[in-house]
Amino acid sequence: MEDNHGAFESNSNEVTTGNDHGWQKVTYAKRQRKAKPNSSDSASNRIVSNGAVPGADNVFRSLEQQSAIRRLQILEAQRSAVAVDADFDAPVRSKNEYDSSDEENERVVENGKAEEAKKVKPKKPxxxxxxxxxxxxxxDADDLSAFLVNISESYEGQHEIQLMRFADYFGRAFSAVTAAQFPWVKLFRESTVAKFADIPLSYISEAVYKTSADWINKCSPEAFGSFLSWSLDSIFADLVSQQAGAKGSKKGVPHVSSKSQVAMFVVVAMVLRRKPDVLVDFLPTLRENSKYQGQDKLPVIVWMIVQACQGDLAVGLHAWARNLLPVVTGKSSNPQSRDLVLQLVERIMSAPKARPILVNGAVRKGRG
Known part of the structure; x- marks a missing residue:
């Protein structure tokens, strides 16, 4: 009965409500304190029953995590140290390994810049x-007149120098004319003797020609011989240069510019027209000096006689008989040379009033 009463008593102490269908559990605090075991006893019981300290799993898990973190930190530190060593050694290695390639790259860049500079190099206008x-x-005739007055005063009595300065004046005037604009060798080769008189004086104005002729008339006859020799040397030097250039050989041949040759032909033509007797005095030099002989020089000699004929027809015939007739009868003559010589004499004989002029001129000067 006591046991049942105790059971009833314990049951009567619990009342459940809510989800327990209105019953609510009633707990007496005094009995609960008596029933609560000691924490140390429960802990020892758990140690005994489980064989482990309570909370040990959390402790060891924390230690393992810390150990794993330390290992990761050590590995990371080692990797960082290796990376630093590699960065430290890299410049030394790359300097030895890549110096040659860097130099090669620089050369390539420089060559590229040089080639680009060549491509971009502006052309000269x-x-x-x-x-x-x-x-x-x-x-300008007035400018020429002033120049001639100046050189006559500066080089008084030195007529050879005055004539050379006279040629220099026209040399400057025609300095911009290239050989292509005045191909005198081709002109002589392709033109007839009748056209020789117009080369190149047809371009000179009457005022300039008259100013020049009046001044030439004042020069001493002795100065003209050396002046003609100097002028022909320049013309024939240019001839040799052009012949060498046509053959493709430039060895041993001094280059003479053709720019000033226009001036040489202009001044020689004016001198021979105003002073034709100068040619008569120069004929022995043309016959005897080898540098003035040769088939290639014959057109220039014919041109000179044509210019002298403009001043005195008798001088032209005399020069033809003394210097050119032997060319026609000589063994070294060729069809081209004979043609030039015969064209010249035909021109002389066909001039207006040629017969009386030639007869009177021969009688007057005592030349046949």
């Missing part, structure tokens, strides 16, 4: 072409 007529039209 082409000089405008100046013809003989254009250059001659710019020569």
């Amino acid at each position: 082409k000089k405008p072409k100046v013809s003989v007529s254009d250059a001659a039209a710019k020569i």
Whole structure:
């Protein structure tokens, strides 16, 4: 009965409500304190029953995590140290390994820049072409007259120098005329003797020609011989240069510019027209000096006689008989040379009033 009463008593102490269908559990605090075991006893019981200290799993898990973190930190530190060593050694290795390639790259860049500079190099502007007529039209007779007065005063009594300065004046006037604009060798080869008289004086104005002729008339006859020799040397030097250039050989041949040859032909033509007797005095030099002989020089000699004929027809016939007739009868003559010589004599004989002029001129000068 006591046991049942105790059971009833314990049951009567619990009342459940809510989810327990209105019953609510009632607990007496006094009995609960008596029933609560000691914490140390429960802990010892758990140690005994489980064989482990309570919370040990959390402790060891924390230690393992800390150990794993330390290992990761050590590995990370080692990797960082290796990376630092590699960075430290890299410049030394790359300097030895890549110096040659860097130099090669620099050379490539420099070569590229050089090639680019060559491609980008601006072309020099082409000089405008100046013809003989254009250059001659710019020569002012008053300026020429002032120049001649100046050199006559500066080189008084030195007529050879005055003549050379006279040639220099026209040399500057025609300096812009290139050989292509005045191909005198080709002109002589392709032109008839009748056209020789117009080369190149047809471009000189009457005022300039008259100013020049009046001044030439004042020069001493002795100065003209050396002046003609100096002028022909320049013309024939240019001839040799052109012949060497046509053959493709430039060895041993001094280059003479053809720019000033226009001036040489101009001044020689004016001298021979105003002073034709100068040619008569120069004929022995043309016959005897080898540098003035040869089939290639014959057109220039014919041109000189044509210019002298403009001043005195008898001088032209005399020069033809003394210097050119032997060319026709000589063994070294060729069809081209004979043609030039015969064209010249035909021109002389066909001039207006040629017969009386030639007869009177021969009688007057005592030349046949």
